[in-house]
Amino acid sequence: MSDTIAALATPHGESALSLIRISGSESGRLAELFVGRPALPRHAIHGDYHDRAGRLLDDVVYTFFKGPASYSGEDSLEISCHGSPFVVERVLEDLMDRGCRGAEPGEFTRRAFLNGRLDLSQAEAVMDLIRARSDRAVEAAHRQLRGALGRETARLLNDLLDVVAGIEATIDFPEDDLPPDDRNRSLEAVERVAKEAGRLLATGRYGSLIRxxxxxxxxxxxxxxxxxxxxxxxxxxxxxxxxxxxxxxxxxxxxxxxxxxxxxxxxxxxxxxxxxxxxxxxxxxxxxxxxxxxxxxxxxxxxxxxxxxxxxxxxxxxxxxxxxxxxxxxxxxxxxxxxxxxxxxxxxxxxxxxxxxxxxxxxxxxxxxANRIEIGDEVIAISARHEHALRGMNGCLENAVEKLRGNEVLELIASDLRGAVDHLGQITGRIDNEAMLDRLFASFCIGK
Missing domain, CATH: 3.40.50.300 (P-loop containing nucleotide triphosphate hydrolases)
Structure with a gap:
């Protein structure tokens, strides 16, 4: 992520204003160059935009954001110019001449995810909000963007990790086999997580309807x-x-x-x-x-x-x-x-x-x-990707339950539970899966 990227963040075509977004290590230098002095973060500064040859391109407003307190988590610069496609094209060409690279689809949000500003479910919610066509779709996107799904999966993950930690501690000390009481508690905990995951899975129908x-x-x-x-x-x-x-x-x-x-x-x-x-x-x-x-x-x-x-x-x-x-x-x-x-x-x-x-x-x-389901105080509406991850998780949990009831070896049970953790981690992106990220962010707008 060493490149400094730039893209139009507003729709193409004629409009009153257009917004060009820049993110990366060169943003601060460019802001100072354009403004003529160090730019104060989060202050709108009115000025002219001259290209490298000194030609006046437009009358603009600059706003500098110092990382990590920015959308992408990096130093960022936003340039608000007049909404002329010709002017926008000239400004972008000049930014490329100054060392910026054209952003890939979803790259600003991808950087926000990689820099820890958003989890993957929140990153998806950005696109859900952009594509929303109803009040319910907007509400669901806002809840997900503010971490509703992430909080619920984090709670399930913590419960799962408690069980995994207990079982793997016993594996590390084989002289102390898992007592029957502990095995029963592990079974109850896994069944409880599976039940709660099932309720979360049931929100997929509502999610499909509103999206x-x-x-x-x-x-x-x-x-x-x-x-x-x-x-x-x-x-x-x-x-x-x-x-x-x-x-x-x-x-x-x-x-x-x-x-x-x-x-x-x-x-x-x-x-x-x-x-x-x-x-x-x-x-x-x-x-x-x-x-x-x-x-x-x-x-x-x-x-x-x-x-x-x-x-x-x-x-x-x-x-x-x-x-x-x-x-x-x-x-x-x-x-x-x-x-x-x-x-x-x-x-x-x-x-x-x-x-x-x-x-x-x-x-x-x-x-x-009738398809609306409340999870605690939240109304959550999972997507097809979340549903796939939860189904994979439930499959692993069912295998773990069967092995716990059958008094099978702990290594096999721990393997199933680790598989459940991996599937759950796919929802918020707490796994290293470059191909999944490529597919997800390819559906975003260029300026997002």
């Missing part, structure tokens, strides 16, 4: 009013609506905010037997979307009896988050739902006049919030 948006799929027979309902839910006419069946041949996706959540509504082709080849192709797409739905809205026509639908659709309604939505109730009262779907909420709506839509939205929010 990616909730996939709400509208499915049902043709001409049930799915497209009209979609238009009502998103607030404008996105899907074509016609009196005849088969108007929708492919799925249509629109993202909107519903309360604190980002919702991805998907309107799909109607399901029925027969139909032209292009319509059947649309129904294949519908079945794919139904299988991937976070929440399924089974939209039915109140003027017709409950339709004959594929078994896989009915199973999805029965076994996964779903709502039965009787549409066109301005013309006819809602019909009867089969008894094997009695446990699924059914609602009466009219896509024509909007009656029942508020209740539908309330039910959607309730289904989403």
């Amino acid at each position: 990616d948006g909730v996939r709400v799929v509208l499915a049902g027979e043709p001409n049930a009013g799915k497209s009209s309902l979609l238009n009502q839910l998103i607030g404008y006419d996105r899907a074509l609506v016609a009196a005849g069946p088969g108007t929708t041949r492919d799925f249509i996706e629109e993202r909107v905010l519903l309360g604190p959540h980002s919702i991805r509504y998907l309107d799909t082709a109607g399901l029925r037997k027969g139909g032209a080849e292009i319509e059947r192709a649309g129904m294949v797409k519908t079945m794919e979307q139904v299988a991937d739905a976070d929440i399924l809205l089974l939209v039915l026509d109140a003027e017709r009896p409950f339709p004959t639908l594929p078994d896989s659709v009915l199973a999805r309604v029965s076994e996964h988050p779903a709502l039965v939505v009787w549409n066109k109730t301005d013309l006819q009262p809602a019909g009867s739902t089969p008894t094997d779907l009695d446990h699924v909420s059914d609602l009466a709506v009219s896509a024509l006049n909007g009656v029942g839509l508020d209740v539908l939205r309330e039910n959607l929010l309730a289904l989403i919030e």
Whole structure:
């Protein structure tokens, strides 16, 4: 990390202002050179920016940060200039001429991690915050950035290390085998950690919903009013609506905010037997979307009896988050739902006049919030990477529990527990894994 790096930290394109970020050992020298005197840390200084040839490039504001009290943990300099892409390019070219190197994607945050300013879960939260599309996503990113997940994994890690220390002490002094009482206490401690890790693992569902948006799929027979309902839910006419069946041949996706959540509504082709080849192709797409739905809205026509639908659709309604939505109730009262779907909420709506839509939205929010899990005083939402690490950890813990119960040799038990510690350490980055870091930070913006 001896190089001094520079990059544009704000989006490309014309704007009122742009921010260029510099980090590395040369930042202090450059700040003094530009300002004409030693720059006071965390003081905004107005001045001109001249290139090495002495040409005036812009009227800027310099702010110097002395490491380790900076984002990256190194000496850093921020240059706020006018948001002209031409000016930004000229300033960056001049910084390269002065010895800086263009930053790689995520390199500023990577340096913050390597310098101990952030753990890996906090570094990921930076990108989660940048990509957040809803209030819940922002809240979760802020909690993770402020160390909520790191604190929870540190607590689990301490409990695990206590067990490992006791077992390995016995291995080092083989004349004193682990007494039955100590073996039982170790077993109870490992089972307790596994249970708490399981609760943490269960937050992955909520994490996926708030990061990616909730996939709400509208499915049902043709001409049930799915497209009209979609238009009502998103607030404008996105899907074509016609009196005849088969108007929708492919799925249509629109993202909107519903309360604190980002919702991805998907309107799909109607399901029925027969139909032209292009319509059947649309129904294949519908079945794919139904299988991937976070929440399924089974939209039915109140003027017709409950339709004959594929078994896989009915199973999805029965076994996964779903709502039965009787549409066109301005013309006819809602019909009867089969008894094997009695446990699924059914609602009466009219896509024509909007009656029942508020209740539908309330039910959607309730289904989403049912995935919210509190860990102590924190609401944590792990990512797919965290989930993979926790599953690996739980596998090692299950092996350790089996060996403890079977009174197997301590060396094998200690090996399983060390494996659990390694998996847990992947969440906060308390392991040396260069390849994992490369994959993670490659997804960041250049100026982050």
